[in-house]
Amino acid sequence: MTETETVTMAMTVPATVCVLIADDEEITRTGLRTLLSAWPGIQVTGEAADGVEAVALAERLRPDVVLMDVRMPGVDGIEATRRLRQSAPPDPPKVVVITTFENDDHVYDALRAGAAGFVLKRSPVEQIAQAVRLVATTDSVLFPDAVRRLVAARPVPPRPPRGAPALTARELEILRLMATGLSNPGIAERLVVSLETVKTHISNLLAKLGAGNRTQAVILAYECGFVVPGAGPVPP
Structure with a gap:
């Protein structure tokens, strides 16, 4: 830090x-x-x-x-x-x-x-x-x-591995914004959606990734190749 x-x-x-x-x-x-x-x-x-x-x-x-x-x-x-x-x-x-x-x-x-x-x-x-x-x-x-x-120095797969959880396009977008450190209100403002909508998407993607918090979700997202340092989500 x-x-x-x-x-x-x-x-x-x-x-x-x-x-x-x-x-x-x-x-x-x-x-x-x-x-x-x-x-x-x-x-x-x-x-x-x-x-x-x-x-x-x-x-x-x-x-x-x-x-x-x-x-x-x-x-x-x-x-x-x-x-x-x-x-x-x-x-x-x-x-x-x-x-x-x-x-x-x-x-x-x-x-x-x-x-x-x-x-x-x-x-x-x-x-x-x-x-x-x-x-x-x-x-x-x-x-x-x-x-x-x-995570930047660790190898990141170009595609999510077989068996990785299926995230929707919106969930991937929110995951990328989470990785930048944006809060829920910040994500809602960026995507022009309600705060409750953001919370629902985050709850769903945490469950799919088996993550207990946002930092763990971002770590897993990097490992799965859903998000790469300095870039957006990997295209499906």
Whole structure:
């Protein structure tokens, strides 16, 4: 994430965003807790030293956001993210990966598992706080340029593979706009359709892709060749 990357807010952020910090290094957890607790509108409700503890605490404390390190012993952040997305009913917390290396395959795998976005450990606290606040209620892909850079170096098939879900032309168009980071209102304005129509199309395409959130849908769209970095949807 860079200082120039932003995301359009689509909803009002709650007065207080509850955050769980998961990192195997105590000094990192302490630093993040201290910095984020001093930030207006953020409350750190718990800390976890590994993925197992992160999942257990998330299910008990019900935070809005889990700030998740990807490299932890035992159950890492990737598997913990997958478990949270699959087994924390009825409304699992959003996951923001916090990592040392931007172009880390672990980050890509965490996004693919359902994380909403990522930030770097060396980022200023205001950027980490911004990410936490945004992901709590945004309906846009968090930091789309960073996600695009992660997938750009990976080979993308020229056509959707056999057995890929059949998306309609309108769903493909909306998926492409999602990949640019547009919010639901932004997509509705661009396509001159109602907000409810956009929400219906997004719900349908998420179901077809088996995606739990918009970032995961964009990752899968790149992998299937439905969308390529810097271009529109692949023609049928």
